[in-house]
Amino acid sequence: MRTGRIERNTSETKILVEVNLDGTGTYSVETGIGFLDHMVEQFSRHSLIDVTMKVDGDLHVDQHHTTEDSAIALGQALLQALGDKGGIGRYGQAFSPMDETLSRVALDISGRPYLVWRAGFSQEKLGEWDTELIEHWFHSVSQACGITLHCELIYGTNNHHICESLYKGFARAMRQAVELDPRKGGAVPSTKGQLGG
Template sequence: MRTANITRNTSETKITCKLNIDGTGKQQIKTKIGFLDHMLELFARHGRFDLELNADGDVWVDGHHTAEDIAIVLGRAFSEALGDRRGIIRYGSMILPMDETLVVAALDISGRGIACLNLAISAQRIGDFDTELVEEFFVAFARELGAAIHLQQLAGKNSHHIVEACFKGFGRALADAVAINQLAPDEIPSTKGTIL
């Protein structure tokens, strides 16, 4: 079982996370930011990851610390659950339509963390969520997992649809990347012999 339990306590947030990569998409998520709860539920469901996540953050300031620290915890949880990355496919991608919106999500679990987003999100807020935190979330996740994450918007103008397509597409792409390669289940997928 590829699982992880992560706790992160700071003066700004207190977060607990229980992850099973090889799950069915069950989720229990409470972040005190309704739209972020929704996005993480979609990420887990479409990636088929079992995820329990509770966050108590200083949302009376804004959602920045909570969103970024959740991404740190999630990235660390996936990193821990994957261990030395033995047997994984490593690469994943998805072109995801969401009504008028079309987003490409692609990633490489390379050991090198970077997030490249090209999104045209016109709304500054969706519900109680600051849309500039989309990039902060994926930057922190990429850094902690050690992955190159690309999110490219090909079409669309509805801000909710654009962000939702990113989280759904990323869930699907990550599921492909962490899947076990049945042709080489004991190999590290790198000519270097290591990813970490």
């Protein structure tokens, strides 16, 4: 099974993340930020990647370190689980409708991290989570996992729907990208023979 486990302990956060790429979308998420929990749970359920995430962060300061470090740890765990990336689909894309909202997410597990973010929010918080941190979460995960990631809000007005649409789109694109293609025979999907570097 393709699994990853990351423990990240700093003066700002203590984090444990475990993933199973060949899971069923089972999750146990406790970050201390309710809306972030909800989004990571959506990612797990719709990607079918099992995720355990336990975070003890310095929320008495603000939510930045918890958001950033949990995304870094998740990205590192996904990268660890991918191994040499042999046989994976590599690319994924998804249109994600949610009521009045439609978003599009496309990604390449290329080893070359890059985020294109064309989305935004009209309110400062979702629950207690600062909406300015949502883009930063996607940036941190893409950097840590080596993903070229494009996230675009096509249209929508409800901030909850916008955020959830983007996370579900990311999940469904990741599901495509990490799945093994038996026709590839375990080969790394690059003419270079490796991804990244």
